[in-house]
Amino acid sequence: MKTKILLVEDEESIRKFVKINLEREGYKIFEAGSGEEGVEIARAERPDVVVLDIMLPGIDGFEVCKILREEFPSLGIIMLTAKAEDYDKIMGLQYGTDDYLTKPFNPTELTLRIKSLERRLESDEEDESNLIIDEPFKLDSYSRKFYKDGIELELTPTEYQIIKIFMSNPGKALTRDELLTKVWGDDFLGDSKIVDVNIRRLRSKIEENPAKPKFIETVWGTGYRWK
Template sequence: MPYRVLVVDDDPTVSDVVRRYLEQDGHQVRLAADGAGALAAAESAPPDLVVLDLMMPGIDGLEVCRRLRRQWPDLPVVMLTALGEEADRVLGLEVGADDYVTKPFSPRELVLRIRSVLRRSAPAAPGLEPVVLHDAGLSADTGRRIAHLDGMPLALTVREFDLLVFLLRHPAQAWSRTDLLEKVWGWRFGDQSTVTVHVRRLREKIEQDPAQPRRILTVWGVGYSYEPAA
């Protein structure tokens, strides 16, 4: 199905290339050249996904992502960045980006990443029986893609929800960051700090004390495991 995608980049050449590839993939595309334009475009017609450049004059991509997340917590965001340092990529993930692609990038790779995020963000098809996973006040409805903690809805990004569901489905098992990249993100290679950041963000939302987690545990020398309530 066609999705509404907002592409935000101050480089018109990049924007035009991304627009053409997304339109060829069947999507409806709007362009914004700066952060202020992006926020105005999203407000006037909320998109299904945002492709967002990190470095822009005025309101940069990080601040745009923060503001989008405050208003639409589950809006998928794919960050574009020309910065190669891991710290810069991590910062984009910290403010809520679901995925990132580093410039220069392959437009086809970007389209595939966008397909993946959109596919995971979509509710289950009508007629499918939803599966609701539970553990000590925490629940995740895989059909409607919503999660609750003690009856209160959780504002999870696409990848945070996917990570939570995977861990709830595989309790008391240790998973390396490489394992989680492949099984949750569908990547056979990539920056493992992506997993670290998403685990930290998820802990902040489901743990009573994120500094002393009792649900998502660190398994030293391996990775992470989900410990169900006794």
């Protein structure tokens, strides 16, 4: 089955150009020219990945990301920004996007980012060990669900991959570069801050006091460790 991708971009020339390139890669493409239209199409077509511009008429990309993340936790979201400023990147990550790309971009780079995200979405299909239990947590790779004290916590595809790596390597200090390679792939060209923002999001979901984490420990000068 073809991966379904929704392009939410108000500039028609960019949207058409991206669509042509992605269709050449075998993807099924849906288009939206506004945030409201993007939400409607996402609800109707249930895409696997959304490529989402920040600057949109009506509701902006941040709000669209927030809505889609709440309604479709396992959806892959790549945000496009016309600015190279850290603010837009960090805001997008905080709203729940999995990756970002700064305009102007090479369509080949977008394809690589999508393929990297696909690997995160599909990585458990051939996993023979369905359960990882580390009380009070349980990760079920068959259903791609994560629980704390028996209560399911909604994770993005990226958060899910990070927590799986942690739970599979208890006590090991993992560098940011290791996490970047394992989660985003060798071909990721973005900022390593994407790791830190995702860790902050994870802590807000699993820690009783994210400011004093008990489970995801910062290893100063190195990265992070699952305690």
